[in-house]
Amino acid sequence: MGVPAIVTAGDTRAAKAIYGESKVFLEVGGRSMVASTVATLQRVPEVSEVWVVGNRRRLEDVFADPELSKQLSKPLFIVEQGRNLLENAWETYRCILSRDPEAGRDPLGDEVDRSVLYLSGDLPFATPQEISAFVRQSQALEDCDYAAGLVPEASLVDFKPTEPGQPGIEVAYFNLREGRLRQSNLHYAAPARLGNRWRIEDMYEHRHQREFWHMAVLAWKLFFSGAAGPLIVSLYGVMHLAGLLDRWKWHRLADWMRGLVSIELNERVISGILDTRFRFVITEAGGCAIDVDTEQEYDAVQAGFAGWSEKQQQRTEAVYGPLPLVSGSANASATADSDGAGGD
Helix, strand or coil, rough: CCCCEEEEECCCCCCCCCCEEEHHHCCCCCHHHHHHHHHHHHHCCCCCEEEECHHHHHHHHHHCCHHHHCCCCCEEEEEEECHHHHHHHHHHHHHHHHHHCCCCCCCHHHHHHHCEEEEEEECCCCCHHHHHHHHHHHHHHCCCCCEEEEEHHHHHHCCCCCCCCCCCCCCCCCCCCEEEEEEEEEEECEEEEEEHHHHHHHHHHCCCCHHHHHHHHHHHHHHCCCCCCCHHHHHHHHHHHHHHHHHCHHHHHHHHCCHHHHHHHHHHHHHHCCCCCEEEEEECCHHHHHCCCCHHHHHHHHHHHHHHHHHHHHHHHHHHHCCCCCEEEEEEEEEEECCCCCCC
């Protein structure tokens, strides 16, 4: 079943500027990252239309490019950003329901079960196969209202520096019984089924796993929220300590420590925090877990883009095979104009 995709490209609050610029507009491989993300979605068979939320004037300029427009075969809508990530995600969902990028509405009847795909606009190594696999796995889940992506450590080895001084990206992992896994930037959700949507903003703002302060603040807030109570503090503490032990090369002790925390336990805790039915979905291509949050990461992506892109494509096809072209590849997009018109 076709699903709308919402690309979050906002630059307010927790969004980080890179070299003084909103990161989604930075170029990688000769194209802005938001343009690359939207172009990738054109080849995801399960995606029926694309909604981009951010600085509307700047986004309209990006997608007015004739060469880019030729590659857009799916309806494209542009929504003006709100105050934060949560508002952008919810209000764009409401716009999908009304089919109007300027005036949304709340879900009616069975629309509370309508799901959308969320992804960030700074994914230079995303492949259509990985996104497609994530959507299909999420749709196959039973009793799930919100699925978030995970990527195994082995899927990201190509992005590590090969030797000191060489370009590379070191990422933080969740140290779990099932292995070391990185959260990706893919989310499949029925937004109206999330009872505590407002907590997602807190989780996003304190998402940096390497920075203990961010994790401690989030755990402290949740400790007093009545959602999971002391369990969430213990969970974060064990995962963070396992990560520290692993980085200190105490691998045997780190493995024992992470054996105390499973994916299933995390799912139960997060379900309680968000008051919804939450699940993780693992994809093994890896590119959707690499975004750009710092100037150092952007420099590394710029330097390694050609080689990493080739390796990512090879890995993706080895895992998922080639993806056939989506039918109707001719330009059939309908970009929202200044009056808010969009494709149908």
